[in-house]
Amino acid sequence: MHDLLTWFYPLLLDLTRVGIWFVAVCVIFIPLERIFAARKQKVLRKQLGNDCAYFVMSWILPPVLMAPVLALVYWVSRGLIPEAFFAAVAAIPFWQRAILALILGDVGYYWGHRALHTVPLLWRFHSVHHSAEELDFLIDLRMHPVDMLFGRLSGLIPVYALGLGAPTGVGSLVPALIAITGTLWGFFIHANLRFRYGPVEWLFGTPPFHRWHHALRPANQNYAALWPWIDMIFGTYYAPKGESPAAYGIDSVMPEELSAQLLDPFLGPVRPAVAVPAASVASASATAGVAADERAV
Ligand SMILES: [Zn+2]
Ligand SMILES: [Zn+2]
Secondary structure, three states, X not given: OHHHHHHXXXXXXXXXXXXXXXXXXXXXXXXXXXXXEOOOOOOOOOOHHXXXXXXXXXXXXXXXXXXXXXXXXXXXXXXXXXXXXXXXXXXXXXXXXXXXXXXHHHHHHHHHHHHHHHOHHHHHHHHHHHOOOOOOHHHHHOOOHHHHHHHHHHHHHHHHHOOOOOOOOHHHHHHHHHHHXXXXXXXXHHOOEOOOOHHHHHOOOOHHHHHHHOEOOOOOOOXXXXXXXHHHHOOOOOOOXXXXXXXXXXXXXXXXXXXXXXHHXXXXXXXXXXXXXXXXXXXXXXXXXXXXXXXXX
Protein backbone atom coordinates (compact mmCIF):
# COMPACT_ATOMS: atom_id res chain seq x y z
CA MET A 1 0.00 0.00 0.00
CA HIS A 2 2.84 2.35 0.96
CA ASP A 3 4.62 1.60 -2.37
CA LEU A 4 1.44 2.36 -4.29
CA LEU A 5 1.11 5.72 -2.51
CA THR A 6 4.77 6.60 -3.25
CA TRP A 7 4.11 5.93 -6.93
CA PHE A 8 0.73 7.66 -6.98
CA TYR A 9 1.71 10.82 -5.07
CA PRO A 10 3.99 12.42 -7.76
CA LEU A 11 1.34 11.68 -10.40
CA LEU A 12 -1.33 13.33 -8.25
CA LEU A 13 0.96 16.32 -7.69
CA ASP A 14 1.57 16.63 -11.45
CA LEU A 15 -2.15 16.41 -12.23
CA THR A 16 -2.87 19.08 -9.58
CA ARG A 17 -0.26 21.38 -11.14
CA VAL A 18 -1.62 20.88 -14.66
CA GLY A 19 -5.14 21.53 -13.29
CA ILE A 20 -4.02 24.85 -11.74
CA TRP A 21 -2.22 25.81 -14.99
CA PHE A 22 -5.32 24.93 -17.04
CA VAL A 23 -7.57 27.07 -14.83
CA ALA A 24 -5.08 29.98 -14.95
CA VAL A 25 -4.91 29.90 -18.77
CA CYS A 26 -8.73 29.69 -19.03
CA VAL A 27 -9.16 32.61 -16.59
CA ILE A 28 -6.92 34.76 -18.82
CA PHE A 29 -8.13 33.77 -22.29
CA ILE A 30 -11.85 32.92 -22.01
CA PRO A 31 -12.90 36.46 -20.93
CA LEU A 32 -10.53 38.03 -23.50
CA GLU A 33 -11.99 35.85 -26.28
CA ARG A 34 -15.55 36.72 -25.16
CA ILE A 35 -14.89 40.48 -25.16
CA PHE A 36 -12.55 40.82 -28.17
CA ALA A 37 -13.66 37.88 -30.35
CA ALA A 38 -12.43 37.90 -33.97
CA ARG A 39 -15.22 35.42 -34.85
CA LYS A 40 -18.38 34.43 -32.98
CA GLN A 41 -17.63 31.02 -31.44
CA LYS A 42 -18.86 28.89 -28.54
CA VAL A 43 -16.69 28.15 -25.48
CA LEU A 44 -18.24 24.68 -25.17
CA ARG A 45 -17.39 23.51 -28.66
CA LYS A 46 -16.67 20.32 -30.59
CA GLN A 47 -13.59 18.34 -29.47
CA LEU A 48 -13.21 20.30 -26.21
CA GLY A 49 -12.72 17.03 -24.27
CA ASN A 50 -9.95 15.94 -26.66
CA ASP A 51 -8.24 19.31 -26.34
CA CYS A 52 -8.28 19.03 -22.53
CA ALA A 53 -6.61 15.61 -22.88
CA TYR A 54 -3.98 17.10 -25.23
CA PHE A 55 -3.42 19.83 -22.64
CA VAL A 56 -2.58 17.21 -19.96
CA MET A 57 -0.35 15.28 -22.42
CA SER A 58 1.56 18.45 -23.30
CA TRP A 59 2.38 18.93 -19.62
CA ILE A 60 3.50 15.38 -18.86
CA LEU A 61 5.12 14.04 -22.06
CA PRO A 62 7.63 16.67 -23.32
CA PRO A 63 9.87 16.77 -20.22
CA VAL A 64 10.05 12.95 -20.11
CA LEU A 65 10.64 12.52 -23.86
CA MET A 66 12.88 15.50 -24.63
CA ALA A 67 15.32 15.37 -21.70
CA PRO A 68 17.43 12.40 -22.94
CA VAL A 69 17.62 13.79 -26.51
CA LEU A 70 18.70 17.26 -25.34
CA ALA A 71 21.25 15.83 -22.89
CA LEU A 72 22.73 13.81 -25.79
CA VAL A 73 22.84 16.89 -28.07
CA TYR A 74 24.56 18.85 -25.29
CA TRP A 75 27.28 16.27 -24.69
CA VAL A 76 27.88 15.47 -28.39
CA SER A 77 28.24 19.17 -29.27
CA ARG A 78 30.73 19.57 -26.39
CA GLY A 79 32.80 16.83 -28.01
CA LEU A 80 32.68 18.33 -31.53
CA ILE A 81 32.96 22.12 -31.02
CA PRO A 82 36.08 23.72 -29.41
CA GLU A 83 35.70 24.79 -25.77
CA ALA A 84 36.73 28.38 -26.66
CA PHE A 85 33.46 28.78 -28.62
CA PHE A 86 31.34 27.84 -25.60
CA ALA A 87 33.43 30.11 -23.35
CA ALA A 88 32.72 33.04 -25.73
CA VAL A 89 28.98 32.21 -25.75
CA ALA A 90 28.91 31.94 -21.94
CA ALA A 91 30.49 35.42 -21.70
CA ILE A 92 27.52 37.03 -23.51
CA PRO A 93 25.27 38.84 -20.97
CA PHE A 94 22.20 36.81 -19.95
CA TRP A 95 19.53 38.92 -21.68
CA GLN A 96 21.44 39.10 -24.98
CA ARG A 97 21.95 35.32 -24.79
CA ALA A 98 18.25 34.86 -24.08
CA ILE A 99 17.22 36.97 -27.12
CA LEU A 100 19.74 35.14 -29.31
CA ALA A 101 18.28 31.84 -28.08
CA LEU A 102 14.71 33.00 -28.81
CA ILE A 103 15.74 33.91 -32.38
CA LEU A 104 17.83 30.77 -32.99
CA GLY A 105 15.10 28.62 -31.41
CA ASP A 106 12.47 30.10 -33.75
CA VAL A 107 14.70 29.60 -36.81
CA GLY A 108 15.06 25.93 -35.79
CA TYR A 109 11.31 25.71 -35.17
CA TYR A 110 10.61 27.35 -38.56
CA TRP A 111 12.47 24.59 -40.43
CA GLY A 112 11.06 21.81 -38.24
CA HIS A 113 7.54 23.20 -38.75
CA ARG A 114 8.09 23.52 -42.51
CA ALA A 115 9.19 19.87 -42.59
CA LEU A 116 6.05 18.90 -40.62
CA HIS A 117 4.06 20.37 -43.53
CA THR A 118 6.08 19.17 -46.50
CA VAL A 119 7.28 15.68 -45.49
CA PRO A 120 4.24 13.40 -45.93
CA LEU A 121 5.16 11.14 -42.98
CA LEU A 122 5.42 14.14 -40.62
CA TRP A 123 2.24 15.74 -42.00
CA ARG A 124 0.27 12.68 -40.83
CA PHE A 125 1.02 13.78 -37.24
CA HIS A 126 0.88 17.57 -37.71
CA SER A 127 -2.49 17.40 -39.52
CA VAL A 128 -4.14 16.71 -36.12
CA HIS A 129 -3.24 20.28 -35.10
CA HIS A 130 -4.48 21.68 -38.42
CA SER A 131 -7.77 19.77 -38.32
CA ALA A 132 -9.27 22.57 -36.17
CA GLU A 133 -11.99 24.42 -38.11
CA GLU A 134 -12.30 27.12 -35.42
CA LEU A 135 -9.29 28.63 -33.67
CA ASP A 136 -9.04 29.47 -29.99
CA PHE A 137 -6.28 29.41 -27.37
CA LEU A 138 -6.74 25.71 -26.59
CA ILE A 139 -6.01 24.68 -30.20
CA ASP A 140 -2.37 25.55 -29.43
CA LEU A 141 -1.97 22.22 -27.61
CA ARG A 142 -4.09 20.05 -29.94
CA MET A 143 -0.98 18.26 -31.02
CA HIS A 144 -0.05 14.64 -31.54
CA PRO A 145 2.83 13.77 -29.14
CA VAL A 146 5.12 13.01 -32.12
CA ASP A 147 4.35 16.45 -33.58
CA MET A 148 4.90 18.10 -30.18
CA LEU A 149 8.21 16.32 -29.69
CA PHE A 150 9.47 17.04 -33.23
CA GLY A 151 8.43 20.73 -33.18
CA ARG A 152 9.87 21.47 -29.75
CA LEU A 153 13.11 19.60 -30.40
CA SER A 154 13.64 21.40 -33.72
CA GLY A 155 13.62 24.66 -31.73
CA LEU A 156 15.69 23.49 -28.77
CA ILE A 157 18.39 21.38 -30.48
CA PRO A 158 20.23 24.38 -32.08
CA VAL A 159 20.01 26.23 -28.73
CA TYR A 160 21.62 23.33 -26.85
CA ALA A 161 24.12 22.50 -29.61
CA LEU A 162 25.51 26.06 -29.72
CA GLY A 163 25.84 26.39 -25.96
CA LEU A 164 22.95 28.81 -25.39
CA GLY A 165 21.40 26.35 -22.94
CA ALA A 166 22.52 23.61 -20.60
CA PRO A 167 20.59 20.72 -19.02
CA THR A 168 21.34 21.93 -15.45
CA GLY A 169 22.62 24.98 -13.58
CA VAL A 170 22.34 28.62 -14.66
CA GLY A 171 22.44 27.55 -18.34
CA SER A 172 19.06 25.90 -17.91
CA LEU A 173 17.42 29.32 -17.39
CA VAL A 174 17.61 30.13 -21.12
CA PRO A 175 15.80 26.94 -22.28
CA ALA A 176 13.28 27.48 -19.44
CA LEU A 177 12.68 31.01 -20.74
CA ILE A 178 12.18 29.64 -24.28
CA ALA A 179 9.74 27.01 -23.00
CA ILE A 180 7.69 29.56 -20.99
CA THR A 181 7.70 32.19 -23.77
CA GLY A 182 6.87 29.58 -26.42
CA THR A 183 3.98 28.15 -24.38
CA LEU A 184 2.39 31.52 -23.52
CA TRP A 185 2.96 32.85 -27.05
CA GLY A 186 1.41 29.68 -28.47
CA PHE A 187 -1.85 30.30 -26.57
CA PHE A 188 -1.81 33.94 -27.67
CA ILE A 189 -1.31 33.36 -31.42
CA HIS A 190 -4.11 30.77 -31.53
CA ALA A 191 -6.52 32.92 -29.51
CA ASN A 192 -9.73 34.13 -31.14
CA LEU A 193 -8.80 37.81 -30.71
CA ARG A 194 -9.56 40.58 -33.12
CA PHE A 195 -6.71 42.94 -32.09
CA ARG A 196 -4.47 44.26 -34.87
CA TYR A 197 -0.90 45.24 -34.09
CA GLY A 198 -0.12 47.74 -36.82
CA PRO A 199 3.52 48.16 -37.86
CA VAL A 200 4.82 45.56 -35.36
CA GLU A 201 2.86 42.71 -37.00
CA TRP A 202 5.90 41.81 -39.11
CA LEU A 203 8.08 41.83 -35.98
CA PHE A 204 6.16 39.68 -33.44
CA GLY A 205 3.94 36.67 -34.10
CA THR A 206 0.27 37.62 -33.61
CA PRO A 207 -3.14 35.91 -33.93
CA PRO A 208 -3.78 37.41 -37.44
CA PHE A 209 -0.36 36.15 -38.61
CA HIS A 210 -0.92 32.59 -37.32
CA ARG A 211 -4.53 32.48 -38.55
CA TRP A 212 -3.13 32.63 -42.10
CA HIS A 213 -0.97 29.63 -41.20
CA HIS A 214 -4.17 27.68 -40.42
CA ALA A 215 -6.00 28.90 -43.55
CA LEU A 216 -7.52 26.21 -45.73
CA ARG A 217 -6.53 28.35 -48.75
CA PRO A 218 -3.80 29.34 -49.46
CA ALA A 219 -1.63 26.78 -47.66
CA ASN A 220 1.96 26.51 -46.44
CA GLN A 221 2.89 29.95 -45.12
CA ASN A 222 3.76 31.69 -41.82
CA TYR A 223 5.70 28.85 -40.14
CA ALA A 224 7.47 30.96 -37.48
CA ALA A 225 5.92 31.24 -34.02
CA LEU A 226 7.60 34.31 -32.50
CA TRP A 227 9.22 36.25 -35.36
CA PRO A 228 7.30 36.67 -38.67
CA TRP A 229 10.37 38.26 -40.30
CA ILE A 230 11.90 34.75 -40.36
CA ASP A 231 9.14 33.86 -42.87
CA MET A 232 9.98 37.04 -44.80
CA ILE A 233 13.64 35.97 -45.06
CA PHE A 234 12.73 32.47 -46.30
CA GLY A 235 9.94 33.63 -48.64
CA THR A 236 6.90 32.15 -46.85
CA TYR A 237 5.37 35.30 -45.29
CA TYR A 238 1.71 35.85 -46.16
CA ALA A 239 -0.52 38.46 -44.50
CA PRO A 240 -2.71 40.44 -46.95
CA LYS A 241 -3.84 43.73 -45.42
CA GLY A 242 -7.41 43.90 -44.13
CA GLU A 243 -8.21 40.28 -45.06
CA SER A 244 -8.63 37.14 -42.98
CA PRO A 245 -8.94 33.48 -44.08
CA ALA A 246 -12.33 32.30 -45.35
CA ALA A 247 -11.95 28.90 -43.63
CA TYR A 248 -9.56 26.85 -41.49
CA GLY A 249 -8.82 23.13 -41.51
CA ILE A 250 -7.52 20.41 -43.79
CA ASP A 251 -8.60 18.74 -47.03
CA SER A 252 -8.69 15.40 -45.22
CA VAL A 253 -10.90 13.48 -42.84
CA MET A 254 -9.75 13.64 -39.22
CA PRO A 255 -11.46 11.15 -36.88
CA GLU A 256 -13.14 12.73 -33.84
CA GLU A 257 -12.09 10.02 -31.34
CA LEU A 258 -8.91 10.83 -29.43
CA SER A 259 -7.63 7.24 -29.70
CA ALA A 260 -7.95 7.35 -33.51
CA GLN A 261 -6.21 10.75 -33.71
CA LEU A 262 -3.33 9.28 -31.71
CA LEU A 263 -3.07 5.92 -33.49
CA ASP A 264 -4.06 6.61 -37.13
CA PRO A 265 -0.92 8.61 -38.07
CA PHE A 266 1.17 5.49 -37.34
CA LEU A 267 -0.99 3.39 -39.67
CA GLY A 268 -1.11 5.50 -42.85
CA PRO A 269 -1.60 8.91 -44.50
CA VAL A 270 -4.63 11.07 -43.62
CA ARG A 271 -7.55 10.20 -45.87
CA PRO A 272 -8.59 12.83 -48.46
CA ALA A 273 -12.00 14.42 -47.73
CA VAL A 274 -13.36 13.37 -51.16
CA ALA A 275 -12.98 9.84 -52.51
CA VAL A 276 -10.23 9.91 -55.17
CA PRO A 277 -10.65 7.73 -58.31
CA ALA A 278 -8.05 4.94 -58.60
CA ALA A 279 -6.57 6.42 -61.82
CA SER A 280 -5.73 9.74 -60.17
CA VAL A 281 -4.20 7.94 -57.17
CA ALA A 282 -1.72 6.31 -59.59
CA SER A 283 -0.82 9.63 -61.21
CA ALA A 284 -0.64 11.34 -57.80
CA SER A 285 2.03 8.89 -56.63
CA ALA A 286 4.19 10.05 -59.56
CA THR A 287 4.03 13.63 -58.26
CA ALA A 288 4.33 12.85 -54.57
CA GLY A 289 6.18 16.09 -53.74
CA VAL A 290 3.41 18.29 -55.11
CA ALA A 291 0.77 16.13 -53.48
CA ALA A 292 2.49 16.51 -50.10
CA ASP A 293 2.47 20.29 -50.39
CA GLU A 294 -1.17 20.36 -51.43
CA ARG A 295 -2.19 18.15 -48.53
CA ALA A 296 -0.30 20.30 -46.08
CA VAL A 297 -2.90 22.91 -45.34
ZN1 LIG B 1 1.52 24.01 -39.07
ZN1 LIG C 1 -1.23 26.51 -34.95
